[in-house]
Amino acid sequence: MSNQFYVVSWWDVLMALVFVALTYGIMRYWKIGLEKTLLVGTVRTFLQLTLMGYLLSYIFKQESWYFMVGLLILMVLVASIEGYRRQKLPVPHYFLILVGSLGITVVLVLGTILKFILDVEPWYYPFVMIPIAGMIIGNGLNSMTLTANRFIGELKHREGEVEMLLSLGAPVRTAVHGSLVSAIRAALIPNINNLMTVGLVQLPGMMSGQILAGIDPLIAVRYQIIIMYMWITTAVLADVISLTFIYRQFFTAREQLRINILRRAEA
Amino acid sequence: METPPIFELKNVTREEAGREILKAASITIHAGEFVALLGPSGAGKTTILRLFNALDSPNSGEIRFRGERYDEGSVRDLRQKVGMVFQTPTILEGTVVQNLMVFQRWRKDFVLSDEDLYGKLEQVGLTGIGLDQDAKSLSGGEKQRLALARTLLNAPDVLLLDEPTSSLDPVMAHQILRRIKALQQEMGFTVIMVSHDHRLAVKYAERFIVLLRGEIAADGPLSVLKGDDSAAVQAFLNGGEE
Numbered sequence: 001m002s003n004q005f006y007v008v009s010w011w012d013v014l015m016a017l018v019f020v021a022l023t024y025g026i027m028r029y030w031k032i033g034l035e036k037t038l039l040v041g042t043v044r045t046f047l048q049l050t051l052m053g054y055l056l057s058y059i060f061k062q063e064s065w066y067f068m069v070g071l072l073i074l075m076v077l078v079a080s081i082e083g084y085r086r087q088k089l090p091v092p093h094y095f096l097i098l099v100g101s102l103g104i105t106v107v108l109v110l111g112t113i114l115k116f117i118l119d120v121e122p123w124y125y126p127f128v129m130i131p132i133a134g135m136i137i138g139n140g141l142n143s144m145t146l147t148a149n150r151f152i153g154e155l156k157h158r159e160g161e162v163e164m165l166l167s168l169g170a171p172v173r174t175a176v177h178g179s180l181v182s183a184i185r186a187a188l189i190p191n192i193n194n195l196m197t198v199g200l201v202q203l204p205g206m207m208s209g210q211i212l213a214g215i216d217p218l219i220a221v222r223y224q225i226i227i228m229y230m231w232i233t234t235a236v237l238a239d240v241i242s243l244t245f246i247y248r249q250f251f252t253a254r255e256q257l258r259i260n261i262l263r264r265a266e267a
Numbered sequence: 268m269e270t271p272p273i274f275e276l277k278n279v280t281r282e283e284a285g286r287e288i289l290k291a292a293s294i295t296i297h298a299g300e301f302v303a304l305l306g307p308s309g310a311g312k313t314t315i316l317r318l319f320n321a322l323d324s325p326n327s328g329e330i331r332f333r334g335e336r337y338d339e340g341s342v343r344d345l346r347q348k349v350g351m352v353f354q355t356p357t358i359l360e361g362t363v364v365q366n367l368m369v370f371q372r373w374r375k376d377f378v379l380s381d382e383d384l385y386g387k388l389e390q391v392g393l394t395g396i397g398l399d400q401d402a403k404s405l406s407g408g409e410k411q412r413l414a415l416a417r418t419l420l421n422a423p424d425v426l427l428l429d430e431p432t433s434s435l436d437p438v439m440a441h442q443i444l445r446r447i448k449a450l451q452q453e454m455g456f457t458v459i460m461v462s463h464d465h466r467l468a469v470k471y472a473e474r475f476i477v478l479l480r481g482e483i484a485a486d487g488p489l490s491v492l493k494g495d496d497s498a499a500v501q502a503f504l505n506g507g508e509e
Contacts, residue, residue: 164357164414165369167320168421169347174373255342256322260284 005214017042060126068124072110075137076102083141089148090264092249098144101242105140106133109234117226132230135206139231140238147187147239148246152265154179155250163257172251180247184239191235198228271334273298273425273457274319279328281314288314290481291328298424301451301458303472305465307503310478312461313354316427319459320351350423354430356414358405363388364398367417379420391416392446408439415447426451428460432467444471465504477503 020042027035059071080098091097110133114120120128155162158179165175198204203211206227210220250258274296281289289311296302304312317323318330321342330337332345359366367384370377379387384398393412396405405413411431418426428447432440448471451458462468468475475492477485477500484503485495492504 160353160355160357161359163322164353165372167322167346167351167353168370168418169343170369170373171343177372252324254321254324254338256324 006212013046056130059130062126065122065124068126068129071130072106072133073103075133076106079137079141083145087145087149089152090261091148091152091246092261093245094148097242097245097249098141101144101238101245102137102140104241105234105238106136108237109136109230113226113230132227135227136230136234140234143187143191143235144238144242147183147243150186151179151183151243151246152262154182155247156262156265159257159259159262166255166257172247172255176247176250180243183243184236187239188232188235191232195228195232198224204228270298271331272296273300273333274459275329275331275334276315276318277329277331279318279325279330281311281318281323282326283314288481289318289325292478292481292483294476294483294486296457296459298457299455300474301448301472302460302474302476303465303468304459304461304476304478305468305503306463306478306484308463309480311481312463312478313429315478316351316429316459316461319425319427320349321345322351347421348423349425349427350418350421351427352411352415352418352429352431354433356410358402358410358413361402362399363396363402363405363413366402366413367398367420369417370420387416387420388413390419390446390450392442408435408443411435411443412446415443419450423456425457425459428458430461430463433463437467440467441470447471479503 020038024035024038027033027038059067062068076099080095080102083098084095110129113132114123114129118128123129155176161178162175166172204224204227207217207220207224210223211217250261252258272295274294276292276294278291278293279289280287280291292311292315294315304315306312314323318325318337321337324338332349337345359369364381364384367387368377368379381398388394388396391412393409393416396409402410402413411434415431426447431447432443435443444467447458450456458472460468460472465475469489474488475485476483477492477495479499484497485492485500492500495501
């Protein structure tokens with residue numbers, strides 16, 4: 001059977017409302033009480049994604065590199081604001097740390113993919129750059145917030161150990177090593193488990209999408225393999241870069257633990 | 268030329284969470300002294316030790332170590348010379364030898380033979396345990412001795428002891444303090460010990476500094492203490508542990 005690309009029409013979308021109708025019916029029958037929310041959600045999905053579609057077709061028509069770079073910066077900023085709001089951490093300069101770490105991670109990982117692995121021409125070709133940048137930013141942000149939170153927990157838990165090591169003359173980096181490692185391990189384990197089980201239980205969303213769009217599964221698989229490798233590097237880079245900035249915030253220039261900041265984390 | 272005192276605190280104030288823990292305290296300590304910092308809990312005793320080990324900095328005032336300003340020079344070198352033993356010993360995951368050799372984490376040239384290590388353990392009276400024993404399985408007294416041995420591996424000029432025996436029974440407490448006293452006489456380091464129990468401290472220290480609510484209420488040998496007519500100091504001494 002040859003590849004066939006099925007173009008989805010607006011009529012098809014309308015037909016898909018049969019799912020919503022079915023859900024609505026079941027909800028009514030069982031008196032689940034979420035009917036109104038379901039309808040709002042249905043409309044929002046339609047509007048948000050349609051809007052996104054128009055936005056993306058506008059973006060993909062752009063041909064200047066500075067438009068793409070500006071868009072990348074905007075994506076990093078919006079993600080950082082979201083991450084900062086989602087988790088209020090008592091880390092001085094936390095927002096700047098998120099922006100900086102995410103920015104560096106995007107430049108390194110995206111640059112490697114575009115220039116060395118896929119060799120995209122021009123390098124800012126939006127059909128490749130924007131979706132991959134989105135994945136890097138999303139995964140990087142998730143991993144960073146998880147790690148930061150875990151690190152602060154570890155530091156609180158190991159306060160005595162950290163001060164004991166400092167008191168013996170250890171550098172700050174050595175005194176916090178245990179906390180750093182625990183935090184990074186905790187954030188990486190799900191990513192590594194992903195490497196172990198991908199393709200066994202379910203097809204990754206991106207790969208399914210490519211196959212639906214008529215791409216040869218072998219090509220889709222190659223893409224997915226690259227994404228998986230990129231995924232783990234993104235997590236480890238974002239974690240290491242952000243923690244390098246974060247742990248310093250908890251110490252003074254005289255290598256003293258800033259206990260007052262750590263205490264604020266108890267709330 | 269006269270050698271400068273080992274420690275000089277001049278009008279040192281320390282605030283924590285908006286509260287003055289130490290109020291313009293001035294203390295001079297000479298090399299080789301065995302000083303007990305006495306006072307009820309919250310009087311600022313531990314704060315002084317933390318300042319000496321540079322784990323905290325004063326909000327105002329000046330600290331000098333051997334005549335040198337505390338906020339200058341390498342803080343790590345300073346901490347090596349001014350060792351601290353905490354109230355609750357922090358024992359790392361792993362064996363006894365891993366706890367003693369923790370210095371290797373940042374000093375690659377730190378090498379000691381098993382013989383040296385056993386010698387160090389014997390020095391603090393920790394005999395009958397193996398280097399490969401799980402350090403977390405040691406008793407409270409053994410852990411405190413292990414922490415002491417670890418601090419002594421830095422060959423400090425000053426040993427800061429923060430209520431080192433508070434979690435131990437009196438027999439064990441005296442055993443450890445006798446060891447420290449003997450080591451002090453043998454190695455010549457200075458000891459500054461925080462204690463809320465002056466009855467224990469008088470057996471080992473030669474000089475007593477009583478702190479009350481962040482202020483130095485008395486300072487001198489035992490005779491000076493006994494003659495101190497401050498009602499607050501006498502109340503603390505007569506009341507013993509507050």
